[in-house]
Amino acid sequence: MPTNRSVALLAYDGLCTFEFGVAVEVFGLPRPEMPEWYDFRVCAVEPGPLRATGGIQVLADGGLEDLQSAGTIVVPGWKGVDVPVPEELREALRSAHGAGARLVSICSGVFVLAATGLLSGRRATTHWRYAQKLAAAYPEIQVQAEVLYVDEGDLLTSAGSAAGLDLCLHIVRRDFGARVANQVARRLVIPPHRDGGQAQFVEAPLPERRAEISALFDWVRRNLHRELSIDSLAERANMSQRTLIRRFHETVGCAPKQWILRERINRARNLLESGSQPIDRIAAESGFGSAENLRHHFREQLHTSPAAYRRRFAEPA
Helix, strand or coil, rough: CCCCEEEEEEEEECCHHHHHHHHHHHHCCCCCCCCCEEEEEEEEEECEEEEEEEECEEEEECCCCCCCCCHHHHHCCCCCCCCCCCCHHHHHHHHHHHHHHHHHHEHHHHHHHHCCCCCCEECCCCCCCCCHHHHHHHCCECCCCCEEEEEEECEEEEEEHHHHHHHHHHHHHHHHHHHHHHHHHHHCCCCCCCCCCCCHCCCCCCHHHHHHHHHHHHHHHHHCCCCCCCCHHHHCCCCCCCHHHHHHHHHHHHCCCHHHHHHHHHHHHHHHHHCCHHHHHHHHHHCCCHHHHHHHHHHHHHCCCHHHHHHHHHCCC
């Protein structure tokens, strides 16, 4: 259970209604079965009433002064990726973070966190449409365009709008455990953890020159148990090794081996969460070969062991 259960949700003129509603649904909805749920409030960035998408208006009870006592602050999107972030808001977020608050963004809300400078040297994500713009505007941020969310401990970012649900459920899982997160997911009628990342949604809007790499991504995800060399991937994609590596960097921001490792980690996590297969079998199915190799990469990437991960996140029978 979090030490500070106070959640502050930002509201601003031009509010992204869906992203705002996601945070309200997860953190602000009363849950009689959870007597020690989050203490939720809405904090206005500017004087109201505040216009929101869909022709509605919001009147918030709190303001930026309330952020200082919050344990979690959620930024539900932003007015636009090119709209400046007021210095008053940036300073309020920096001050709250310095006081111990974790900062959470949904979709384009990452541009607000980026403007504070707190994401410098950290990993972050956003909607795939904005990922290149984020990387260009803030080259000091390690943009991970292919994932649904990134947890940096005190700074958490999600991809597109609906990925905000994945991130909010992840926060509930962190704070209250897998059983409670699964209960919340059932009430929302969504899976407690979605397989894969947002790269699976990007194929249609990708420029034509990247179509072949998207097909390769799909094939690799279906064949993670195989030995996947750069040679074999380049041959399958019908391109040179140099071109393949360049396409990977353009599309997902990293080298093929790094991306495959992340996909294998995700595959192993899903198997650990959803079943009771032996660790050796999970290692084979996710492409790590041996349990020892799986444990090594779990320690390197997730700072835990497969067994400890399963104890914490496995779905109840």
